[in-house]
Every structure is written in structure tokens, then in C-alpha cells.
Amino acid sequence: MQNKYLICTDLDRTLIPNGPASESAAAERLFAAFTEQAGVTLAYVSGRHRALVEAAMTEYRLPLPDFVLGDVGTTIYRVGPERNWQRYEPWERAIAQDWCGLGHSDLENILSDLSGLRLQEHSKQNRFKLSYYLNADEDVAALINAMSSRLESAGVNARLVSSRDDITGQGLLDVLPARASKRHAIEALMELEGFTLQQTVFCGDSGNDLEVLASPIPAVLVANARPEIKQQAAALAEQSNYPDQLYIADGNFLGMNGNYRGGMLEGIAHYHSSIRDWLTSSVAELHGVTA
Numbered sequence: 235m236q237n238k239y240l241i242c243t244d245l246d247r248t249l250i251p252n253g254p255a256s257e258s259a260a261a262e263r264l265f266a267a268f269t270e271q272a273g274v275t276l277a278y279v280s281g282r283h284r285a286l287v288e289a290a291m292t293e294y295r296l297p298l299p300d301f302v303l304g305d306v307g308t309t310i311y312r313v314g315p316e317r318n319w320q321r322y323e324p325w326e327r328a329i330a331q332d333w334c335g336l337g338h339s340d341l342e343n344i345l346s347d348l349s350g351l352r353l354q355e356h357s358k359q360n361r362f363k364l365s366y367y368l369n370a371d372e373d374v375a376a377l378i379n380a381m382s383s384r385l386e387s388a389g390v391n392a393r394l395v396s397s398r399d400d401i402t403g404q405g406l407l408d409v410l411p412a413r414a415s416k417r418h419a420i421e422a423l424m425e426l427e428g429f430t431l432q433q434t435v436f437c438g439d440s441g442n443d444l445e446v447l448a449s450p451i452p453a454v455l456v457a458n459a460r461p462e463i464k465q466q467a468a469a470l471a472e473q474s475n476y477p478d479q480l481y482i483a484d485g486n487f488l489g490m491n492g493n494y495r496g497g498m499l500e501g502i503a504h505y506h507s508s509i510r511d512w513l514t515s516s517v518a519e520l521h522g523v524t525a
Contacts, residue, residue, distance in 0.1 A: 454501025
């Protein structure tokens with residue numbers, strides 16, 4: 235392979251095969267070998283905070299990333315081979331402006347008497363991420379409107395992100411600074427490290443990833459994503475005039491089923507022929523075949 239690449243990936247049910255779908259046997263080894271190649275920079279982009287990212291890296295034997303964009307884009311860490319976990323403070327100073335000097339507890343107080351919201355555990359909160367569980371029968375659109383009105387009245391410029399846990403079905407809602415998101419954090423990392431759109435690929439699977447999946451950033455939606463997410467992503471990419479920047483894996487690559495890492499590799503190869511050639515040669519070697 236030549237050139238340099240920034241591979242950004244969601245963790246749960248994208249890089250990590252922790253959903254109900256199966257993963258092809260070769261996918262884990264092939265992806266690990268790919269990330270070890272010169273020129274490949276790996277960034278984890280997750281709603282998880284640092285401790286949960288580290289736990290996942292240990293439990294699932296994940297490759298060591300160069301960067302972690304955690305807490306739904308509110309933190310950026312440089313990790314590197316020494317596992318130093320250096321926090322990128324300029325990013326946090328930038329997004330802090332959206333909350334106009336107010337802190338996590340201030341926003342919690344502003345929203346405290348709204349029904350339908352239940353605070354998530356302390357371990358799932360951070361300085362710029364206020365996270366709630368939603369009642370199963372909640373009118374999410376009406377609730378978000380009420381929350382937005384209160385926050386705007388307090389001078390807070392916030393982004394409200396609703397999603398659903400694919401395993402439990404539990405409704406989730408994050409209150410973030412307006413400029414803090416997976417997409418904005420990726421774009422900040424691209425600028426920081428000098429990557430272009432043509433050198434960058436994002437991989438995801440869920441509603442939390444839709445903003446990136448329908449953006450100018452070349453993106454991959456793995457085959458194990460829910461059908462409604464595939465439909466939403468395709469429709470949003472079309473509306474945003476970026477349909478060619480979204481690839482939905484279907485499992486038609488090197489004998490892999492397109493789920494999790496197999497789908498990531500399929501999509502990355504779709505965008506970069508040199509990577510496709512390297513993967514084709516490498517999977518032959520894995521099977522003991524001369525390429």
C-alpha cells in the first residue's frame with residue numbers, strides 16, 4: 235500500500251462483534267494485519283468514555299489505536315504506542331463555548347423536572363456529555379423540543395442526540411455542546427493531523443453514526459446494521475448530495491459476510507484500490523494460498 239489513511243471506526247457492533255450477527259472467521263486477523271501497515275492511522279470514535287474503551291480493547295483484543303474520539307465526540311485523545319492517552323485540550327476549550335460557562339450540573343438542574351428522562355450512571359457522564367435513559371413510551375420529538383427550549387433560554391447552544399441500544403432496545407439521549415459530535419471531532423482530527431477527505435474513511439452501524447454517514451466524509455455502513463438504519467443513512471446521504479460517500483456493505487468481498495470488521499474492510503477497499511489489492515493478497519496468505 236502507498237499513501238496514508240485515516241481509518242475512523244465506531245466500536246460497538248462495528249469494530250466489536252458484540253451484536254447478534256456472526257462475524258467471518260478471517261475478519262479479525264485481516265483487520266489487525268491491515269492496521270499494522272505503515273501509513274494507516276487508526277482512530278476509535280465512540281460514545282464510550284476512556285475506561286470503557288480500554289476495557290473493550292482488553293476484552294476483544296482490539297488493535298491499539300493512534301487516537302480515541304470518545305464520549306460522542308466530546309473528547310479527543312492521542313494514544314499511540316506508549317499508551318500515553320494525551321487529552322487534546324484545545325478541542326474541549328472550543329466546545330466549552332457552546333455551554334456559555336455552565337457545567338454538567340447546571341444543565342441537569344435546568345432539565346430536572348422534565349418527565350421521561352432518567353439520568354444514566356455517573357460513569358457514563360462527563361464534563362460535556364449529559365446522558366439520559368428515555369421511557370419506552372416517550373414522545374421523543376416533543377421531549378427534545380421542550381429540552382431545546384429550556385436550554386436556549388439559558389443561553390446554551392446544545393446538540394441533542396437520541397438513539398437506541400441495539401441489544402436492550404433502551405432509548406438513550408445525550409446533551410452535548412452544539413459543535414461536539416462524532417463528525418465534528420473527526421473533522422478536527424483530520425485538520426490536526428493533516429488528512430484530506432480522500433484519505434479518510436469512517437465506519438459505523440447505528441443512529442449515532444448517521445451524521446457522519448450522510449456527510450462528505452467517505453463512510454461505510456456495515457452489513458449487520460439494522461434495516462431502518464440502512465434506509466435512513468441512504469436517504470440522508472441522498473438529501474445531503476453525498477450518496478457516493480456512503481457504502482453499505484453486503485458481504486460480497488473476499489468470502490466475508492460483511493458484518494463488523496468484514497464489512498469495514500469491504501467498504502475501505504471500495505474507496506481505495508491499493509488497499510483492495512493488499513487485502514486480496516493478504517487473505518490468500520491467511521488461507522495458505524500463494525497470491
